[in-house]
Amino acid sequence: MNADARAPQTLAQKLIARACGRDQVAVGEIVTCGVDLAMFHDSSGPRRLQPMLEELGAELWDKSRVVLVMDHYVPERDEDSRRIVRIARDWARDQALPHVYDSQGICHVVVPQHGHIRPGMLCVGGDSHSPTGGAFGAYMFGVGSTEMLGVVVTGQIWLRVPETIRLWWDGALPAGVTAKDMMLSMIGRFGMNGGRYQAVEFCGPAVTALSMQERMTLSNMSAELGAQAGLIAPDATTAAFLAEAGVPAVDTAPWFTDADAAFELHRFDAAALEPQVAAPHSPANAHGVSRDAGTPVDVAYIGACTGAKLDDLRAAAQVLRGRKVAAGVRLIVAPASLHDQDRAREEGVLQALLDAGAELYPTACGACSGYGDPMGDVTVISTTARNFKGRMGSPNARVYLGSPYTVAASALRGCVADPREVLA
Amino acid sequence: MTHRVWRLPADIDTDALAPGHAMKHGIDVIAKHCLEAVRTEFAREVRPGDVIVAGPNFGIGSSREQAAAVLVQLGVAAVIAPSYSGLYFRNAFNLGLLLLTCAEAESLQEGEQVSLDVDQPAVRSADGRVLACEPVPAFLMEMVRAGGLLAQLRRRFKDQPDKAST
Numbered sequence: 001m002n003a004d005a006r007a008p009q010t011l012a013q014k015l016i017a018r019a020c021g022r023d024q025v026a027v028g029e030i031v032t033c034g035v036d037l038a039m040f041h042d043s044s045g046p047r048r049l050q051p052m053l054e055e056l057g058a059e060l061w062d063k064s065r066v067v068l069v070m071d072h073y074v075p076e077r078d079e080d081s082r083r084i085v086r087i088a089r090d091w092a093r094d095q096a097l098p099h100v101y102d103s104q105g106i107c108h109v110v111v112p113q114h115g116h117i118r119p120g121m122l123c124v125g126g127d128s129h130s131p132t133g134g135a136f137g138a139y140m141f142g143v144g145s146t147e148m149l150g151v152v153v154t155g156q157i158w159l160r161v162p163e164t165i166r167l168w169w170d171g172a173l174p175a176g177v178t179a180k181d182m183m184l185s186m187i188g189r190f191g192m193n194g195g196r197y198q199a200v201e202f203c204g205p206a207v208t209a210l211s212m213q214e215r216m217t218l219s220n221m222s223a224e225l226g227a228q229a230g231l232i233a234p235d236a237t238t239a240a241f242l243a244e245a246g247v248p249a250v251d252t253a254p255w256f257t258d259a260d261a262a263f264e265l266h267r268f269d270a271a272a273l274e275p276q277v278a279a280p281h282s283p284a285n286a287h288g289v290s291r292d293a294g295t296p297v298d299v300a301y302i303g304a305c306t307g308a309k310l311d312d313l314r315a316a317a318q319v320l321r322g323r324k325v326a327a328g329v330r331l332i333v334a335p336a337s338l339h340d341q342d343r344a345r346e347e348g349v350l351q352a353l354l355d356a357g358a359e360l361y362p363t364a365c366g367a368c369s370g371y372g373d374p375m376g377d378v379t380v381i382s383t384t385a386r387n388f389k390g391r392m393g394s395p396n397a398r399v400y401l402g403s404p405y406t407v408a409a410s411a412l413r414g415c416v417a418d419p420r421e422v423l424a
Numbered sequence: 425m426t427h428r429v430w431r432l433p434a435d436i437d438t439d440a441l442a443p444g445h446a447m448k449h450g451i452d453v454i455a456k457h458c459l460e461a462v463r464t465e466f467a468r469e470v471r472p473g474d475v476i477v478a479g480p481n482f483g484i485g486s487s488r489e490q491a492a493a494v495l496v497q498l499g500v501a502a503v504i505a506p507s508y509s510g511l512y513f514r515n516a517f518n519l520g521l522l523l524l525t526c527a528e529a530e531s532l533q534e535g536e537q538v539s540l541d542v543d544q545p546a547v548r549s550a551d552g553r554v555l556a557c558e559p560v561p562a563f564l565m566e567m568v569r570a571g572g573l574l575a576q577l578r579r580r581f582k583d584q585p586d587k588a589s590t
Contacts, residue, residue: 030561043447044487052574056581073448080448128487128511144489144515146573153577158563192435193481197510226484228510282435370444388439388485395461 008258010164011231012199015139015255019122025161027262032158033122036138037065038151040126041107043072043369046091047084048145049152060095061155067099067116068092069107072365105337105363108132108220108305113339115245119234119255124151128223129305129385135212135219136242137234137255139199142223162198162228164263169206171271176419178315179214180307180383180403182206182268183221184276188286195227201257202232206270212241213311220306221385224283233257275419277381278401281389289406292416298378300325300411301392302353302404303334303361304368307383310340310349312404317349319408319422320356326414334361356411367392375399381410427475427501430466431534432459434479438512441483441491454490455497472499475540477532480505482523483512492516502540504529504547504557517564520572525558 006024009017017025019033040049045068053059060066070088073081092100101110108129117123119137124130126148133140143151151157167186187194202218210218215232222230232238234252242250257263278286302308302316313335325331333353335341341363344350354360361367367375368384370393377396384392387399402410405419412422436459446457459466476482476495482505483491492515495503502522506529516523524545532538536550542565545557570576 030563055574056577058577058581084448126487128485130487142487142511144487144492144511144518146489146518147514150518150573150577153581191481192484193507193509197513226481226509370439386439386485388437390443390445390461391439393445 008261010199010261010263011137011201011233011255011257012139012162012164012229013261015120015122016159016161018120019139027161027163029161030158031161032156035065035124035151035155035157036121037067037116037123038148039067039069039107039111039116039123039130040148041068041072042070042074042085042088044126044145044148046088049149050087050091052146052149053153056153058153060152063095063097066097066152067101067111068097069104069110070102071106071110072369074103074364075362103364105335105339106305106365108216109309109336109340112136112216113245113337115242115247118242118247118250119238119252124148124157129220131222131227131230132216132220132305134222134229134231135215136238137232137252139229139231141228164257164261165195165198165200165227166257166263166265167200167202168204168265168267169202169270170204170267171206171269172209173206173270173273176405176423177273177275178403178405179210179217181273181276182270183218183224184278184283184286184401185273187221187224187283188276188278190225192224192282192284193226195222195225197226197228199229199231200225200227202230207232208235211311212237213309216309217306224385275403275406277406277416278387280387280398280400283386283401289402289416289418292400293418295400295416296379297329297381297400297410297415299375299380300329300331300407301367301380301382301384302407303332303366303382304384305336306385307404308334308336310343312383313340313344313349313353314347315404316408317352319405319419320412321352323356323412325357325411329411329414331356331358331411332361332367333358334366335363338363381407381416383407425473426537426539427473428471429477429532429534429536429538430463430470430474431532432462432476432478435481435484436462436478438483438485438488438491442488442494447488447490451490451493451497455494458494458498467498470498470500473501474499475501475538476503477529478503478505479530480507481509482507483509483516485509487511487515489515489519492519492521496521504532506530517567518573520568520575522568526555528555531555
């Protein structure tokens with residue numbers, strides 16, 4: 001079939017068709033795709049994969065396509081975490097893995113910053129926030145460890161070609177309103193399974209205007225929408241980010257949704273969006289910040305792949321520069337990667353946060369996963385992605401989710417606060 | 425054979441099934457904490473062959489497959505719910521746990537005895553109602569019957585080592 005006779009395709013269909021070696025694919029088909037990149041971390045990776053690989057007597061299909069990141073159990077705090085991280089390090093050495101990032105930051109941020117995820121690829125990650133890779137125009141989704149075993153011994157994975165739900169944002173975001181607020185509002189509207197494990201695609205002028213890291217926040221929280229993938233058509237912004245990451249001249253041209261393709265469309269107005277807060281215990285419990293404003297908080301947490309990238313740290317510093325957090329409130333900052341922490345230091349962003357009273361935590365998943373620095377029976381406002389009961393440690397912890405602006409403003413006021421009042 | 429129903433609400437997430445604080449341990453320990461924040465007695469009192477009947481969005485959250493493995497460990501025969509997290513759905517079948525997607529699941533009661541017709545698939549309630557479930561692709565049913573993806577890979581790699589390099 002020649003290209004002209006091809007039925008209109010969504011970005012998701014084009015990416016999957018390439019990965020399974022076809023001209024086109026139809027929604028609902030189950031296809032087997034070749035995997036371009038398999039990413040996993042110390043928790044989902046070696047400690048679970050190694051025993052199964054040994055049992056099978058199987059080898060990795062292609063070490064150059066495997067990336068291992070130590071981010072969940074570092075820095076090691078007890079004998080169990082030391083054991084888990086030791087397994088990862090020993091295995092990486094035994095396998096002579098070429099791509100290992102140990103204690104460099106969180107996989108969803110570190111891996112793109114090293115240029116591993118590029119437009120047109122099909123990638124899997126051993127973590128539910130793997131849709132972050134969709135911000136680069138790659139079809140990337142999360143899988144469990146056993147499925148990852150299947151990938152690393154065969155180089156393949158099955159997929160049901162998804163429907164595409166386009167989330168179109170017109171207008172421009174007001175000052176103090178971010179990609180995180182866009183996501184919380186959409187999760188509040190559609191619910192945590194509103195994505196129905198289909199592909200969502202973020203588009204429209206307000207999305208195109210976002211920085212690469214803000215786009216990553218959208219794709220990242222596609223997980224909380226229940227989508228399999230959260231795609232953004234790559235463009236000059238994508239190419240510029242990848243060039244800085246050492247990947248010159250990526251071809252972004254083929255990767256877009258045809259105008260006459262079949263998709264579900266929802267339109268939003270960025271200009272009308274106010275800062276959003278999700279109250280305990282669900283990201284879908286999201287509303288404009290005014291509903292929860294005034295609720296006292298004990299801890300303000302700026303961390304995670306979702307909310308502690310350089311752009312997030314910059315946003316927090318914009319609120320906190322020259323000010324002090326409220327008495328009795330702990331402000332914790334755990335940058336998402338060493339790279340971002342270094343840049344924040346160079347720009348004076350980190351100092352502004354420290355001067356405001358922030359405690360600097362390691363560049364790791366930390367309290368977000370409840371693995372590293374679990375929270376006690378406290379009320380937290382956090383830039384992370386999830387506020388399930390017990391997620392950050394104690395089942396009695398109450399976690400509110402917001403943007404870095406909102407979390408920083410809440411740290412200043414000692415209660416959930418609207419950042420626009422501070423920025424004004 | 426009938427199965428005793430454990431009735432759970434909607435939106436049971438992976439942190440509820442496999443709490444983060446227990447994740448550093450093996451599956452036997454994680455299983456003891458399964459659903460501790462939702463039904464404290466569950467891990468202690470669940471018996472092999474019991475089924476979970478839940479509201480929509482079962483398994484939302486993390487990719488941690490321990491959230492499915494704990495139910496296999498505890499002998500849960502199947503989960504019956506109107507909808508699942510897609511990632512959990514994949515993990516469950518990979519681990520050999522049968523999930524049945526049943527629009528009327530929530531009409532089933534705590535403690536009632538149900539029977540499963542896996543081939544249809546359908547659930548028969550204690551009062552004789554037949555609740556239809558969405559069809560499961562044949563290759564996934566095969567995977568569950570084999571005991572999960574690892575069992576299938578074992579067959580492919582260990583029992584037929586000549587295929588391991590293909």
